[in-house]
Ligand SMILES: NC(=O)C1=CN([C@@H]2O[C@H](COP(=O)(O)OP(=O)(O)OC[C@H]3O[C@@H](n4cnc5c(N)ncnc54)[C@H](O)[C@@H]3O)[C@@H](O)[C@H]2O)C=CC1
């Protein structure tokens with residue numbers, strides 16, 4: 001595909017939430033963009049008011065309510081919806097998708113097929129858990145898939161602050177397309193061939209972000225956060241490698257970069273969940289009053305079952321699971337972690 005064709009055809013973004021909208025605006029600096037929303041009133045708002053998810057839209061962005069229109073007009077499409085809706089979206093989309101399409105998703109979550117998981121199951125293996133790029137391949141004829149992941153808090157992107165992301169794919173043309181479409185003088189784009197590793201970075205850092213919010217909610221400062229980030233990174237690497245990622249991805253922008261951003265910002269929804277837990281709210285109260293997606297909650301549930309299967313040492317994850325789903329208090333979890341008998345700093349290199 002040459003650059004002339006790219007500039008002639010619009011780029012598709014599916015999902016008009018905080019991140020989909022921020023990415024649509026970045027893409028719009030170089031291309032026409034078709035932004036898909038399920039809800040007709042949201043499309044109406046996009047068309048008439050030029051606003052989506054509270055963000056003023058670039059003039060190159062128009063709205064669409066038709067997946068068929070997105071697939072027929074766009075060769076390159078960015079699906080950015082929560083992981084809980086990702087498979088059903090791709091199923092609906094698949095009849096319009098062809099092998100010439102390129103899909104680069106921005107979703108930081110995992111999927112478990114219903115038939116593979118029951119409430120009682122305590123273990124999951126890798127074959128029972130899908131990343132979003134795997135869902136695209138499972139459910140459609142699209143071959144050239146990729147993801148974008150990195151420290152990309154939507155609000156900061158919307159405010160045009162400097163930032164960078166990683167586009168990962170097994171196909172160089174997907175990486176090159178991502179760089180060509182997204183890169184501008186405030187937004188750097190790096191490439192990686194480790195698609196699974198980069199996807200897992202974005203997914204697993206949300207677990208640690210919840211823990212970081214909890215530390216802040218208890219009033220603790222930067223020593224505690226640094227301890228959490230570095231030990232959290234080790235857990236991410238253990239589990240990420242068990243699931244097929246390489247260590248390199250985790251020490252890059254999508255790994256430690258996104259981990260630091262999300263663990264340090266009150267803009268992060270996952271951080272906010274942890275903060276509110278530490279302030280005494282329960283999970284139900286928090287999720288009932290949040291409009292946006294905090295992927296880390298479901299990821300903790302899935303990751304715990306994966307660590308049970310692979311016997312991965314992940315004490316932070318274990319404690320968070322108990323806090324979220326088994327009524328352990330945040331203070332009790334912290335006490336347990338501070339007594340955890342470990343003294344080797346780095347044993348994964
Ligand atoms: N907000 C952020 O700063 C960032 C978010 N992400 C990831 O992006 C994904 C989406 O997050 P946000 O945009 O923040 O979520 P959000 O909660 O702001 O919005 C999600 C949007 O997806 C739409 N949606 C859900 N199912 C859909 C479907 N089947 N078809 C079309 N639209 C559908 C919803 O209507 C909503 O507009 C998540 O996996 C998140 O982890 C990644 C990087 C940054």
Ligand SMILES: O=C(CO)COP(=O)(O)O
Nearest residue numbers: 150151152153268269270
């Ligand atoms: O992934 C993010 C920033 O890179 C956004 O994190 P939250 O989903 O926690 O808001």
